[in-house]
Structures are given as C-alpha cells and as structure tokens.
Amino acid sequence: MADSILKKKVQKGIVHIRATYNNTIITISTVQGEVLAWSSSGVCGFRGAQKNTPFASKVVTRNAVKKCMEQGVREVRVYVFGPGPGREAAIRRVHEAGLSVTLIRDITSFSHNGCRARKRRRV
Numbered sequence: 001m002a003d004s005i006l007k008k009k010v011q012k013g014i015v016h017i018r019a020t021y022n023n024t025i026i027t028i029s030t031v032q033g034e035v036l037a038w039s040s041s042g043v044c045g046f047r048g049a050q051k052n053t054p055f056a057s058k059v060v061t062r063n064a065v066k067k068c069m070e071q072g073v074r075e076v077r078v079y080v081f082g083p084g085p086g087r088e089a090a091i092r093r094v095h096e097a098g099l100s101v102t103l104i105r106d107i108t109s110f111s112h113n114g115c116r117a118r119k120r121r122r123v
Helices: 048-052 054-069 087-096
Strands: 012-019 024-029 035-040 075-081 100-106
Touching: 012 054, 012 087, 024 054, 035 054, 048 054, 054 087, 075 087, 087 100
Parallel strands: 012 075, 075 100
Antiparallel strands: 012 024, 024 035
C-alpha cells in the first residue's frame, strides 16, 4: 500500500509556524521530522492582503490541527518563525483545538550587524 493511504498513529508532534508578512504556513511533524499535516493561507482560499491576517492564521491552524488529530497527535511542541501578524493567533488556536502544548519556542533569526550600507551619494 502507498504511504499516503496509511495513517500513522503518533502521540507527540511538533508544530512549525512560519508567519511572514505575506503568508502563514503551518507544518505539523513527528518528533523524528516526518510531516503529518500542513496548511497555508493560500491553500485555505485567502488571496492578496487577506493572507497575512490573524484570522487567516486561525483558519490555517485549525485545518492543519484537524488533520493531525485524526492521526492520534495529542501533545505538541510549538516552534514559531517570523515576524508576521498571525503568530499569536496560531499559537492560541493550537491550544484551543485540544492539543497539549508542552513548549513554545521562537526560532526567528535576526542579523546582529546587518548588511553593509550602500555607498553615500555625492552631489
């Protein structure tokens, strides 16, 4: 049988929330890194400026969590990446959906010194 037909029964998972200024992508994986479910604002039918709203983030999270709960996931760790507006809404929705959140970690990278500035203009 194909792997897509078989449903895995796992208890623990990891929720990766990637919240950018333009989109929100939720990926739920096992502790070993195998993807169980994913969803994004575009997949849920949002277009343009609607994709980066907290409401879109809630809908995306609800869809992904529903898929992974069918596979038996009950306890998750949450890793948040990015500065987007849907960060808080997504974390709240994971908890409200009935999953037990054991860890919330922000893994957003930031530059310590940034890129080199452009040469000054001489007039």
